[in-house]
Amino acid sequence: MSVSSRISPVIQDIVEKALEEIETSLDARIILAMDAGLRGQGMESADSPYRIMFVYVHRLDWYLKLSPGPATVELPASDDFSLTGWDIRHLVETMKQSNATQTTWLNSAAIYRSDQDLLRRLALLQRRVWQPAPALAAEIETATSELGKWSFGHTLTTEEFLTPMYATLSARAIAEDDGPSPEDIRVLYEGLAEDVTSEMDFILSEKAKKGAHSDAPSCFRSQLFMNAELPRLRTVELPEHPAPDDSVFDRFLADTIRRFG
Incomplete structure (x- = not known):
């Protein structure tokens, strides 16, 4: 075992x-x-x-x-x-x-x-x-909905940031149409630009030391990634598998x- x-x-x-x-x-x-x-x-x-x-x-x-x-x-x-x-x-x-x-x-x-x-x-x-198509749609909906809750001047908690980021990363993996996406967020962001992966490494490291509702560290690069990736993902069309x-x-x-x- x-x-x-x-x-x-x-x-x-x-x-x-x-x-x-x-x-x-x-x-x-x-x-x-x-x-x-x-x-x-x-x-x-x-x-x-x-x-x-x-x-x-x-x-x-x-x-x-x-x-x-x-x-x-x-x-x-x-x-x-x-x-x-x-x-x-x-x-x-x-x-x-x-x-x-x-x-x-x-x-x-x-x-x-x-x-x-x-x-x-x-x-x-x-x-x-x-079935990748409904899974992709669900992750995009989650990411869009959670991002819509952010408001100007509001200090994000790490949880509030990671929920749409995780959904975006999962959608990105699903869009490859290579089977179910991994659960491990580190596997999901592996291969992204170094500035994004370094930022994510730090965010997760800090989260592991603190409570669930602690303030999020700087996540500017990851936010830029989400803002660019979600519009692309909305254009992806996936086949229905028998x-x-x-x-x-x-x-x-x-x-x-x-x-x-």
Whole structure:
């Protein structure tokens, strides 16, 4: 099981013990666990909560029942630490519906527990169901809406700046029509002009030391980037991809249950 190097050993140990307790209570095996919040996007503050999503697999006979049981579990341990679990069948059904917004956490930058072969197969499945046009439109709408909230003379918080910047960067990645965009903001702005990447590095570094609502450092170059990039992105047209055959999902589900159940 691989673990993200960006997670502190103390937090990893806390999460792992929680996952082990959940496995015992569910009588199931947790095969993936990732952060679905700001930590998974690489934009955490010092006080950002841990929002952990995990995927579990029951024993094979559990899936042979007429009423096998709930497909999800919610474990809100505290405001700062929560765990939400999906049974593997629920995950596959959600992916089949091409509901990309509900499964973006599969590309999280903060991984607590995973299996490389499983991640590889999930990434291939994500690409098969990916519909870039609506995803692009949604990110452009988010960026435009959030930028519209800025007012002259208002001091931006880091959160207020990063929300439209992240949406713009995600839209830029989606416009390449090369599958779902990464969750890690540092991967998203990699390759931009050096003055923008340096500014973003500093902003994220400062945010990690402070609270969520601290004032944003100078972000002039990044604002210029957004002002130039969003009009270009609005002109991008992307094709609609055909939905894959159900057998693709059936095969993945059966293979995963046989392997981990």
